[in-house]
Amino acid sequence: MPKRGILLVNLGSPTSTSIPDVRRYLDDFLMDPYVIDSPWLIRKIVVAGFILPFRPKRTAHAYERIWEPTGSPLLRHSRELRDALMQRVPMPIELAMRYGEPNIGDAVRRLIDAGVDDIVLVPLYPHHADSTRTTTIVAVREAAMRLDANVSVTVVPPFHSDTGYLDALTASIRNVMPDDSQLLLFSYHGLPERHITTADPTHNHCLKSSDCCDKPSPAHATCYRHQVFATSRGVAGRLHLTSEQWRVSFQSRLGRLPWLTPYTDQVLDRLPSEGVTRLTVVCPAFVADNLETLEEIGLTGRDRFLAAGGERFTLVPCLNADPTWVDVLATWCSVDSNVGPAARAG
Numbered sequence: 368m369p370k371r372g373i374l375l376v377n378l379g380s381p382t383s384t385s386i387p388d389v390r391r392y393l394d395d396f397l398m399d400p401y402v403i404d405s406p407w408l409i410r411k412i413v414v415a416g417f418i419l420p421f422r423p424k425r426t427a428h429a430y431e432r433i434w435e436p437t438g439s440p441l442l443r444h445s446r447e448l449r450d451a452l453m454q455r456v457p458m459p460i461e462l463a464m465r466y467g468e469p470n471i472g473d474a475v476r477r478l479i480d481a482g483v484d485d486i487v488l489v490p491l492y493p494h495h496a497d498s499t500r501t502t503t504i505v506a507v508r509e510a511a512m513r514l515d516a517n518v519s520v521t522v523v524p525p526f527h528s529d530t531g532y533l534d535a536l537t538a539s540i541r542n543v544m545p546d547d548s549q550l551l552l553f554s555y556h557g558l559p560e561r562h563i564t565t566a567d568p569t570h571n572h573c574l575k576s577s578d579c580c581d582k583p584s585p586a587h588a589t590c591y592r593h594q595v596f597a598t599s600r601g602v603a604g605r606l607h608l609t610s611e612q613w614r615v616s617f618q619s620r621l622g623r624l625p626w627l628t629p630y631t632d633q634v635l636d637r638l639p640s641e642g643v644t645r646l647t648v649v650c651p652a653f654v655a656d657n658l659e660t661l662e663e664i665g666l667t668g669r670d671r672f673l674a675a676g677g678e679r680f681t682l683v684p685c686l687n688a689d690p691t692w693v694d695v696l697a698t699w700c701s702v703d704s705n706v707g708p709a710a711r712a713g
Contacts, residue, residue, distance in 0.1 A: 369519070372459035372483030373700050374474055375449055376503050377491045377655060379464030380439040384430040390423040395466045401502035404565065426658075433661040441657035445491070447688040448655065448696075455697035459483055465503050475510040479518060486511060486520045487700055491654050493527045494594040496558055497566055500525065523699055527594040528601060531695035536598070537605040538691055540649055540683050548647040548681065550612060550638070553599045554631045554664060556652040557617035558591055559624045566590065592627060598651050618650075618668075619659050635668050639676030646672060649683040654692070656685045 381392035397403055397414045405413065437443055442464070449462040459481040463474035478486055488507050492499040504522055511518045526532045544551065560574055567573040572586040573593075579586075580593040587593040596615060603613045618631035638646060648668065650660045660682070669680040686692040 369485035370458075370482050371485045371487055371521075371700075372461070372478040372481060373452070373456065373487045373489060374478060374507065375445065375452070375460070375462045375489045375491060376471065376507065377441060377445045377462075377464055378499065378657070379466035379468075380441050380657065381427075381430065382468060383438075384427050384434050386423050386427045389427040389430065390419055392467055393423055393426065394419060399466075399498070399502055401497045401505075404497075404562065429658060429662045432666055433658060439657075440661060441655055444655040444657075444685070444687040448491075448693065451688045451690070451693045452696055452700070455693060456700050458700075463507075465499075465506060471506050472510045472514070475507065475518075476514055479511075479515050484515075484518050486518060487523065488520050489523045489696065489700065493525060493532060493598060493651060493654065494555075494591050495525045495566070495589050496591045497562060498558065525594060526699075527598045529695070531698065532692075533598070533601040533605065535686060535689060535691040535695055536649075536651060537602050539686055539689060540602065540647070541606065543681060543683050544606075544647045545645065545679070545681060547645055548679075549645045550614065550643045550647070551603070551606070551608060552631075552634065552638075552646060552648045553595070553602075553613065553615045554618050554648055554650050554668075555595045555615065555627075556650075556659060557620045557626045557630070559622075559626050561624060563590065563592055563627070595652070602649075602651070618663060631664070631668065632671060635672040635677075636675050638672065644676065644678040646677060646679070647681040647683065650685065654686045656687060660685055 381388040394414065397418060398410060400410065403410045403413065433440055435443060445462055449460055453460050459478055461474040461477055463469050463471040465471065475486065486507070488504065490500045490503045508520050511520055540551070563573045566589040567586045568589065569584060569586050572579055572584045573590055580590070580596050599613065599615050614634070616629050616631040616634045617627040620626040620630060648664055650664060653660055665682045672680050
């Protein structure tokens with residue numbers, strides 16, 4: 368029987384808040400063809416000529432606002448999740464970041480050195496996107512092939528509708544959402560619309576109609592937009608919210624291409640004028656708090672909402688190392704498990 372080991376992979380962050388470190392991180396991230404899906408030369412011109420001369424300074428300042436004495440909050444939360452899972456699952460467990468440290472290749476090597484011949488890869492993203500899951504899976508499989516062609520990689524699939532995940536997410540919201548909150552806003556990391564249509568295997572469904580996410584289609588297996596709405600409906604139903612008590616929006620857009628709408632920053636500006644002054648926000652695209660949750664929403668987003676006339680802004684923390692979430696992961700990764708709700712091997 369193959370010896371399993373677990374590899375948790377999250378997005379990553381710079382090693383410090385210095386502008387050179389942030390520039391290196393952004394260069395690594397933005398030059399990934401799954402993130403900016405243009406030909407290499409065009410991507411290089413855009414990143415080197417239009418983004419890196421200006422964005423690292425702004426991004427470094429944003430990181431400074433959330434940086435901890437021990438470093439990156441994302442890295443700390445991810446390590447705490449790994450450590451908690453190690454207490455529950457009797458097999459080797461490693462943590463890696465798609466960009467930065469700890470490095471995927473080093474983590475794979477440590478698992479192989481521990482005698483693992485089946486790596487259970489857990490991309491820490493509930494929803495499918497080529498810029499998160501696909502690039503992670505490709506990087507891990509390439510690293511495994513370089514180090515030992517006999518090592519298999521079994522991938523935990525997207526878990527946007529998994530009962531255990533939805534129950535854990537719902538409980539985390541219920542724990543902090545005030546009883547008199549008027550609206551629960553699900554703010555997801557945005558994607559360019561082109562990423563959605565490119566991932567559509569039918570080439571004729573996604574974004575072709577206003578209700579495409581509600582019409583059954585094979586495209587939903589790789590449709591980020593459909594999957595975030597599935598998560599939101601699953602949680603709203605568990606919280607017994609009416610359709611007027613929750614909304615979905617998308618944050619973190621970059622560049623001039625059309626991205627998924629509505630944009631979170633514009634929604635936060637508009638809500639008080641619509642009578643919503645007591646708001647709760649949750650960011651289910653992430654399972655660990657990071658720059659996008661802590662700074663973009665928790666600080667900048669809060670300031671926007673209050674400046675527009677809001678009275679109270681409540682941010683729900685990500686699942687991080689919440690014991691209920693750790694229990695869900697442990698169930699997926701146990702020795703007798705088929706690995707998640709519907710494992711895919713490769």
